[in-house]
């Protein structure tokens with residue numbers, strides 16, 4: 650029996666992303682402060698929010714018999 654443990658790459662369980670509603674690119678703080686997408690120039694007064702939840706409750710262990 651071989652037990653493989655997968656190391657968690659990210660400490661954060663949830664990750665909030667602010668996306669441009671037009672091109673869906675992840676915008677940074679400076680672009681958000683300027684309320685303008687640096688990529689397509691779209692207005693970011695009502696940005697799209699995306700919450701990514703990583704399944705940390707599920708143990709990332711693969712068991713091979």
Ligand SMILES: [Zn+2]
Pocket residue numbers: 669670671672673674686687688689690691
């Ligand atoms: Zn954009």
